[in-house]
Amino acid sequence: MSREPNTRLADLFALAGWSKGELARLVNRQAGAMGYPQLATDTSRVRRWMETGEIPRDPVPKVLAALFTERLGRVVTIEDLGLVRAGRTGKRRPEGSAAGLPWAPERTAEVLTEFTGMDLMLNRRGLVGAGAALAAGSALSGAMYEWLHATPAAGPSRPPRPTDTGAYDRMTPSSYDRYEATPVGTAEVSALERSVEVFRAWDAARGGGLQRKAVVGQLNEVGGILAYRHPEGLQRRLWGVAANLAVLAGWMSHDVGLEPTAQKYFVIAAHAAREGGDRPRAGEALSRAARQMVHLGRPDDALDLMKLAKSGSGRTTLPRTRAMLCTIEAWAQAAKGHGQAMRRALGEAEELFAGDHGDVEPPSWMQMFDEADLHGMEALAYRTLAEHDPAAAARAQEHATRALVLRADGRQRSQIFDYLSMASACFIADDPEQADRYARLALLTIGENSSHRTWDRLREMYRLTGQYAGYPKIHELREEIRFALPRTAPRSRTSPA
Numbered sequence: 001m002s003r004e005p006n007t008r009l010a011d012l013f014a015l016a017g018w019s020k021g022e023l024a025r026l027v028n029r030q031a032g033a034m035g036y037p038q039l040a041t042d043t044s045r046v047r048r049w050m051e052t053g054e055i056p057r058d059p060v061p062k063v064l065a066a067l068f069t070e071r072l073g074r075v076v077t078i079e080d081l082g083l084v085r086a087g088r089t090g091k092r093r094p095e096g097s098a099a100g101l102p103w104a105p106e107r108t109a110e111v112l113t114e115f116t117g118m119d120l121m122l123n124r125r126g127l128v129g130a131g132a133a134l135a136a137g138s139a140l141s142g143a144m145y146e147w148l149h150a151t152p153a154a155g156p157s158r159p160p161r162p163t164d165t166g167a168y169d170r171m172t173p174s175s176y177d178r179y180e181a182t183p184v185g186t187a188e189v190s191a192l193e194r195s196v197e198v199f200r201a202w203d204a205a206r207g208g209g210l211q212r213k214a215v216v217g218q219l220n221e222v223g224g225i226l227a228y229r230h231p232e233g234l235q236r237r238l239w240g241v242a243a244n245l246a247v248l249a250g251w252m253s254h255d256v257g258l259e260p261t262a263q264k265y266f267v268i269a270a271h272a273a274r275e276g277g278d279r280p281r282a283g284e285a286l287s288r289a290a291r292q293m294v295h296l297g298r299p300d301d302a303l304d305l306m307k308l309a310k311s312g313s314g315r316t317t318l319p320r321t322r323a324m325l326c327t328i329e330a331w332a333q334a335a336k337g338h339g340q341a342m343r344r345a346l347g348e349a350e351e352l353f354a355g356d357h358g359d360v361e362p363p364s365w366m367q368m369f370d371e372a373d374l375h376g377m378e379a380l381a382y383r384t385l386a387e388h389d390p391a392a393a394a395r396a397q398e399h400a401t402r403a404l405v406l407r408a409d410g411r412q413r414s415q416i417f418d419y420l421s422m423a424s425a426c427f428i429a430d431d432p433e434q435a436d437r438y439a440r441l442a443l444l445t446i447g448e449n450s451s452h453r454t455w456d457r458l459r460e461m462y463r464l465t466g467q468y469a470g471y472p473k474i475h476e477l478r479e480e481i482r483f484a485l486p487r488t489a490p491r492s493r494t495s496p497a
Contacts, residue, residue, distance in 0.1 A: 003052050003053035003054065004053050005050060005051050005052065005053055005080070006049060006053045006081075006082045006083075008080065008081055008082035009049055009050050009064075009081050009082050009083070010050045011467065012068055012072070012080065012081060013050060014074065014086035015072060016068060016071045016072060018071075018235065020043045020045045020046040020047055020281055020340075021042075021046075023046050023047065023067075024041045024042050024043050024046050026067055026495050027039070027041050027046075027060060027063050027064065027067065028040055028041060028168070030063050030066060030067055031059065031060070031063050034059070034063065034066075036059055036063075036088070039059070039060070039063075040092045041060065045239045049083075050316075053082075053461050055083050055084075055344065056083070056400075059085075061078040061083040062078065062114070064078075064083065065077055065078050065080075065081060065083075065114070065118065066118070066121065066341075068080075068081065069118045069121060069122065070121065070122075070454065072112070073122065073434065074120065074122070074260065074261070075091070075115055075118040075261060076120065077111070077117050077118065078112055078114070079103075079111075079113060079398050081299045089167060090305060094231075101140065101143040101144055101147075101267065102143065102147040102148075102256060102271060103169060103271065106304060108226075108268070108271045108272060108275055109223050109226035109227055109242075110223075110227075111268065111271075112219065112220075112222075112223040112226070112228070112242060112246070112268050113220060113223030113224055115265075115268065116216050116217075116219050116220035116223060116249075117220055119202050119216050119249075119261065120213070120216055120217060120220060123216070123245065132294075134259055134260055134263055134296070134298075134461075135263060135270060135289070136301055136304075137289075137293055137298070137300070137301030137302060137303070137304035137305040138301065138304045139266070139288070140286075140305060140308070141304045141305055141307060141308040144267075144270070144286075144308060144312075145308055145312070147274075148270070148274065148279070148282060148283075148308065148312035149311070149312055153440065155180065161468070174340065178494070181221055181222075181224025181225045181227070181228075182225070182228070183225065183228040183230060184225055184230070184234075184238075185234070186234065187480060189234060189238060189241065191236050192218070192222065192238075192241045193237070193240075193241055193364075195298060196213035196245060196248065196364070198249055199211055199214065199215050199218070199220075199245075200244075200248060200364075200368065200412060203251065203252055203255070203413075204368060204410065204411050204412075204413060204414065205410050205411065205412050205413070206412065206413070206448070206449055206450055206451075207252075207255050207256075207413050207450035207451030207452075207454070208251060208252025208253065208254070208255030208256050208450065208451060209252070209255065209256045209450030209451070209452075210450050211252065212249065212252040212253065212256065214479055215245055215248050215249045215252060216249050217246040218245055219242065219246060219249055222238060222241055222242045222245060222362065222446045223242065224441070225238060226238055226239070226242060228477045235276075236277060237276075238276075239272050239273070239277075239278075240266075240272075240273070240276045240278060240281070241277030242269075242272040242276075243269045243270075243272040243276065243278065243281050243282070243285065244269075244281075244364070244365055246268045246269035246272055246285070247269040247284070247285050247288060248265070248266045248267075249265045250262045250263070250264075250265030250266040250285075250288060250289075251288060253265060254279065254288075254292050254295075254453070255450070255451045255452060255453055256358045256450065256452050257452045259292065259296065261290060262289075263289055263292065266285050266286065266288050266289040266292070267285075269281075269282075269285035269288075270282040270283075270285040270286050273285060276365075278284070279312060279313055279317075280313045280314060280316060280317040280318070280363070280430070281315070281363070281365060282312060282313070283308075283309040283310065283312050283313030283314075283317065283321075284309070284321060284324075284325075284365060284366075286305055286308055286309040286312070287305070287306065287309040287325050287328050288393065289305050290302040290303075290305035290309060290328050290329075290332065291328050291331070293305060293332075294328070294332050294335055295453065295456070297335070299332040299333070299335035299336045300336070302328070302331075302332040302335075303329065303333070306325065306328060306329045309325060310322070310325050310329075313325070316367070316409045318356065318360060318362060318363075319352040319353070319355045320352070320353060320356040320362055320366060320369060321358040321362070321366050321369075322352045322355040323348075323349040323350070323352035323356070323369075323373075324348035324349075324366070324369045324373075324377075325382065326346070326348045326352065327345070327346065327349045327374065327377035327378065329341045329345045329412055330343075330345035330346045330377070330378075330381045331380055331381045331384060333345060333376065333381075334381040334382070334384040334385040334388075335384050337387075337388035337389070339385050339388070339389055339392065342381055342382075342385055346378055346381060349374065349377075349378075349481070350374070352372070353374050369407070371406050372402075372403050372407045372408065372411070372414070373403075373414065374416050375399045375400070375402040375403035375406065376399070376400070376403040376407075376414055376417060376421070378395075378399040378426070379396050379397075379398075379399035379400035379403055379418065379421040379422070380396075380417070380421050381394040381396075382395040382396035382399060382425070383421045383424050383428075384424045386424075386425060386428045386429075387428070390428050390429070393425040393426070393428040393429040394425075395428060396414045396421060396422075396424075396425035397422060397425045399431065400418050400419075400421045400422035400425065401422070403418045404418050404419070412445055412448070412449060413449055413451050413454060415445075416445060416446055416449060416451075416454045416457075417453075417454065417457060418443050419438045419439070419441045419442035420432075420438075420439070420442050420454070420457045420458060420460075420461050421457075422435075422438040423436075423437075423438035423439040423442065423461050424457075424461045424464055427461070427464040427468070428464065432468045432471055432474055433465075433473075435465075435474075436473050436474060436477050439465075439477055439481075440477065440480075442454075442458065442461075443480060443481070446484065447484060455485060455486060458481065458484075458485065459485065462478065462481050462485075465477065465478050465481075467494035
């Protein structure tokens with residue numbers, strides 16, 4: 001039967017710079033190193049993969065994914081290579097598209113394990129996991145809208161079926177280290193849930209860089225565990241752990257500038273949450289992707305994602321969670337200069353937050369969003385709007401002041417953001433004396449934090465100091481900032497936030 005060329009594989013092959021014969025030899029060598037010495041491929045077979053869309057048998061797709069991941073320095077999955085048998089996976093995707101979403105329920109654990117395995121390989125070998133394009137917000141929301149709104153099938157998600165057709169069928173990316181996870185019981189799941197809290201607290205205090213590898217490794221382990229069938233209650237808790245870890249892995253990746261990797265983790269988290277029947281968690285995961293988009297100067301993409309996050313969260317979403325979603329929408333509207341829409345969203349957030357009487361305990365993943373965070377997000381929204389309407393700077397200062405008063409210990413990264421929001425608002429409000437004070441408070445601890453986002457915000461504040469460069473104190477501040485900034489190029493952004 002005639003097949004279409006696999007342009008995805010061909011495009012990545014061209015980027016890698018191999019010859020077809022070289023790739024064939026690498027596949028044979030890598031397969032042997034992974035425990036499959038009997039595998040043999042040649043140049044003609046490689047040509048058929050690309051020119052006729054022939055899909056090789058396992059374990060070749062996973063071998064190819066490992067080779068391209070190492071070569072390109074970013075995670076490359078079998079979906080990226082167009083080597084999934086269902087559908088026309090080999091057709092070229094337009095840049096920013098979201099082909100392959102959503103995947104089938106039984107694929108979630110496999111995708112999770114494969115992606116984290118590749119990510120860990122990049123970590124071990126000191127490679128940089130960046131370089132792919134972010135999917136557009138409209139592409140993600142369009143691909144996932146019906147899936148997120150549909151009612152999941154009754155009962156726990158079906159894990160991959162065991163087979164007896166040989167080692168090739170049992171292979172997963174986790175077996176690159178010749179290790180397989182095993183089924184667990186209640187005590188082990190409780191320990192996994194506690195580990196999420198430890199990682200979350202560390203991230204809030206010191207940023208995502210220092211513990212990202214540990215979180216990805218833990219998520220990889222959970223993916224292996226989910227390949228086994230557990231009792232329904234336990235399986236749902238495991239999906240919850242997977243969702244929480246995936247959100248955290250995504251947030252930490254975003255925090256250190258691994259943007260396409262971060263987006264993939266947010267999508268994995270949404271899938272895992274839905275598998276566990278937790279639609280509010282799925283919506284919150286997608287809201288993280290929206291925050292990422294605003295930070296990167298793509299507010300329209302953020303608003304597309306927020307529509308999906310808010311509508312897909314379901315009626316059981318608690319008021320505080322809905323308030324948090326509204327603050328992200330407000331930030332995106334502020335980035336577009338839409339002051340009325342921003343104020344409307346913030347007003348709704350305040351009403352929802354005040355309407356949460358604490359009679360229902362919030363899920364663990366919402367306990368970080370407290371009154372300080374509400375004011376911190378309001379400060380950020382008004383500070384962002386002030387780039388379009390300087391009169392908004394005064395309200396930004398009010399909310400930043402309140403956030404700093406309420407900010408709990410152990411939230412160093414959020415405190416730095418509050419200082420920078422305040423300093424930026426003061427510069428816009430023509431108060432360089434106050435701005436200098438808060439900028440210096442941010443500089444006191446920013447070097448102790450591994451968050452690249454704090455440096456991004458510092459660069460944006462530095463831009464505002466230009467008109468005051470003739471002031472001796474601000475001239476000195478500018479010199480200190482230039483000395484403190486890492487010697488790396490800033491991330492490309494078009495938004496002032």
